[in-house]
Amino acid sequence: MKTENQKAWFFVLPVLILVAFNAIIPMMTVVNYSVQETFGDNLFFWEGLTWFEQILRSDRFHAALGRQFFFTFMILIIEIPLGIAIALSMPRKGFWVPVCLVLMALPMLIPWNVVGAMWNIFALPDIGLLGYFLNHVLGINYDMTQDPVAAWVTIITMDVWHWTSLVVLLAYAGLVSIPDAYYQAAKIDGASNWSVFRFIQLPKMKSVLTIAILLRFMDSFNIYTEPFVLTGGGPGNSTTLLSIDLVKIALGQFDLGPAAAMSLIYFAITLFVSWLFYTIMTKDDLN
Amino acid sequence: MAKITLKNLRHSYFPEPKGPQDYALKEVDLDWQDGGAYALLGPSGCGKSTLLNIISGLLVPSEGQILFDGQDVTKLPPDQRNIAQVFQFPVIYDTMTVRENLAFPLKNRGVDPATIEKRVAEIAEMLEVTDMLDRKAAGLSPDNKQKISMGRGLVRDDVNVVMFDEPLTVIDPHLKWKLRTKLKELHQRVSHTMIYVTHDQTEALTFADQVVVMQLGEVVQIGTPEELFERPAHTFVGHFIGSPGMNVLPAEVKDGQAYFEGQPVTLEGPIASDVPGTVEIGIRPEFVSLAETGIPATVSRVADVGRHTVVEAMVGAHKVAAIQNGPAPQKGDKVHLHFTPEQTRLYADGWIASEPAQKESAA
Numbered sequence: 001m002k003t004e005n006q007k008a009w010f011f012v013l014p015v016l017i018l019v020a021f022n023a024i025i026p027m028m029t030v031v032n033y034s035v036q037e038t039f040g041d042n043l044f045f046w047e048g049l050t051w052f053e054q055i056l057r058s059d060r061f062h063a064a065l066g067r068q069f070f071f072t073f074m075i076l077i078i079e080i081p082l083g084i085a086i087a088l089s090m091p092r093k094g095f096w097v098p099v100c101l102v103l104m105a106l107p108m109l110i111p112w113n114v115v116g117a118m119w120n121i122f123a124l125p126d127i128g129l130l131g132y133f134l135n136h137v138l139g140i141n142y143d144m145t146q147d148p149v150a151a152w153v154t155i156i157t158m159d160v161w162h163w164t165s166l167v168v169l170l171a172y173a174g175l176v177s178i179p180d181a182y183y184q185a186a187k188i189d190g191a192s193n194w195s196v197f198r199f200i201q202l203p204k205m206k207s208v209l210t211i212a213i214l215l216r217f218m219d220s221f222n223i224y225t226e227p228f229v230l231t232g233g234g235p236g237n238s239t240t241l242l243s244i245d246l247v248k249i250a251l252g253q254f255d256l257g258p259a260a261a262m263s264l265i266y267f268a269i270t271l272f273v274s275w276l277f278y279t280i281m282t283k284d285d286l287n
Numbered sequence: 288m289a290k291i292t293l294k295n296l297r298h299s300y301f302p303e304p305k306g307p308q309d310y311a312l313k314e315v316d317l318d319w320q321d322g323g324a325y326a327l328l329g330p331s332g333c334g335k336s337t338l339l340n341i342i343s344g345l346l347v348p349s350e351g352q353i354l355f356d357g358q359d360v361t362k363l364p365p366d367q368r369n370i371a372q373v374f375q376f377p378v379i380y381d382t383m384t385v386r387e388n389l390a391f392p393l394k395n396r397g398v399d400p401a402t403i404e405k406r407v408a409e410i411a412e413m414l415e416v417t418d419m420l421d422r423k424a425a426g427l428s429p430d431n432k433q434k435i436s437m438g439r440g441l442v443r444d445d446v447n448v449v450m451f452d453e454p455l456t457v458i459d460p461h462l463k464w465k466l467r468t469k470l471k472e473l474h475q476r477v478s479h480t481m482i483y484v485t486h487d488q489t490e491a492l493t494f495a496d497q498v499v500v501m502q503l504g505e506v507v508q509i510g511t512p513e514e515l516f517e518r519p520a521h522t523f524v525g526h527f528i529g530s531p532g533m534n535v536l537p538a539e540v541k542d543g544q545a546y547f548e549g550q551p552v553t554l555e556g557p558i559a560s561d562v563p564g565t566v567e568i569g570i571r572p573e574f575v576s577l578a579e580t581g582i583p584a585t586v587s588r589v590a591d592v593g594r595h596t597v598v599e600a601m602v603g604a605h606k607v608a609a610i611q612n613g614p615a616p617q618k619g620d621k622v623h624l625h626f627t628p629e630q631t632r633l634y635a636d637g638w639i640a641s642e643p644a645q646k647e648s649a650a
Contacts, residue, residue: 185378188366
């Protein structure tokens with residue numbers, strides 16, 4: 001006999017309360033700002049959807065969104081294959097396993113603003129190790145403070161340096177969970193190395209890679225600290241990503257209404273892309 | 288298809304083995320006849336998987352040679368030995384359909400598409416998976432997955448040997464029996480040499496024509512299931528095969544007569560020669576009966592296992608099991624045990640030391 005009642009909801013209650021306080025209530029204040037105008041002194045005027053319309057029609061927002069998508073696309077297309085390649089070349093057993101794992105985890109242990117500061121100093125054209133080496137040893141004209149291309153190369157390289165490890169560790173976890181019998185069977189079936197990757201390793205890594213891509217998408221799409229410390233969004237606006245632009249509008253210009261509307265649009269885009277990607281990737285598993 | 292010869296094979300997982308205790312596999316000399324159905328039976332850790340991996344080429348032995356039809360293949364990798372192996376857990380390629388899975392070993396060897404299609408259809412029919420051919424292999428039940436693994440082994444008609452490494456471990460009991468029968472049937476149809484590794488005596492005895500029993504890295508007996516049951520060459524075989532296993536009882540020999548707990552015991556025949564070392568009497572519970580006269584004992588346990596009763600009786604400090612078909616005694620009853628003489632054997636240091644009685648010539 002199965003008893004049916006509604007008691008289960010009580011078990012969900014603590015989570016609901018937690019989420020309410022750390023997500024829903026703060027977000028509601030943002031919603032509140034996004035539909036009103038304020039000039040301080042807690043005076044608010046109803047504006048309806050004006051700010052949303054203004055943001056969605058603004059060239060400045062389109063440009064920042066474009067840069068944001070470009071940045072996320074670039075780091076994903078580099079970090080995912082690179083992460084898989086490094087995971088594949090790591091040893092599966094023996095003395096070097098913990099050494100590799102610790103080395104891989106190191107960049108992720110460094111606070112974000114420190115990473116930004118490190119790379120800023122590292123890349124400065126005259127005194128930074130990298131900047132000096134490129135300019136004065138290799139003779140390549142490199143100045144991330146003046147040249148947008150150099151600035152982009154630097155922030156992408158920095159993100160790859162900081163976060164490829166996450167993909168490596170997830171992919172590696174997927175790889176070590178493959179039983180030896182699969183490799184032995186493949187050997188006996190006469191499979192090539194490429195076939196082993198294509199038909200055994202990649203399918204077995206699919207679920208961890210889905211998580212890796214999802215995490216890297218969300219993190220990179222919302223990235224703020226590192227590029228802000230490294231380039232401050234410059235030169236000009238060339239590396240002004242969405243979050244940097246958002247902070248400029250909210251705290252620089254103190255346009256709280258448009259900033260709130262922009263946050264909500266920003267949030268909706270992140271949520272939608274994540275949902276779309278996850279749904280597509282897990283569609284097969286349901287059948 | 289080939290005859291497989293193992294010559295002076297030894298293997299150690301240590302780079303520099305110091306003594307016999309360092310060898311996972313001690314001195315194996317074996318011939319596997321072409322087309323035979325063999326089982327490799329032994330408890331966990333007896334070296335049977337090591338032996339299997341050496342034959343398949345996943346492991347290179349420390350010493351000795353493996354010959355396929357007289358050709359030395361000791362150093363060849365698995366894909367060049369032309370063998371197939373089915374593992375304990377089903378190995379299937381998740382992203383492929385059942386058809387692609389079965390075709391994979393052929394495709395990798397560059398077989399032409401028409402032949403592949405024909406072979407796959409044949410194998411699918413044998414395994415009764417024809418209606419699943421176009422389904423994704425990932426969604427199948429464990430027993431069907433294992434069938435596909437077997438199918439990939441059987442699909443090549445030129446394999447020297449198909450090896451099964453405890454293939455029914457993850458299969459539900461009621462399906463085990465079905466798959467086992469299927470395997471036996473497949474062996475008769477495709478007539479490849481097959482080696483079946485297991486620690487389950489039922490699987491070994493039902494599948495194989497010849498059973499190779501291993502213990503502690505050594506082959507202790509090779510024989511048909513009947514031979515292993517009737518005349519175990521070693522107390523280990525007697526004990527390992529049968530349920531319950533053979534009674535192995537400490538004995539003494541004086542002037543060619545064996546004694547157990549001071550009682551004379553009639554053996555199957557004369558004792559081989561002078562018997563060195565530890566002497567034991569071996570008798571299967573099937574051949575111990577409760578009688579009016581014989582060795583006095585006290586019943587210590589009675590277990591009804593359905594088709595018969597297993598009676599355990601104590602003779603002094605030694606437990607003797609007897610299989611009883613009629614009415615069973617009660618715990619604590621005083622009984623007398625009778626050992627059927629033709630089935631009572633003597634073992635010295637574990638190895639059989641009595642000889643069967645000379646058959647009276649049929650005059």
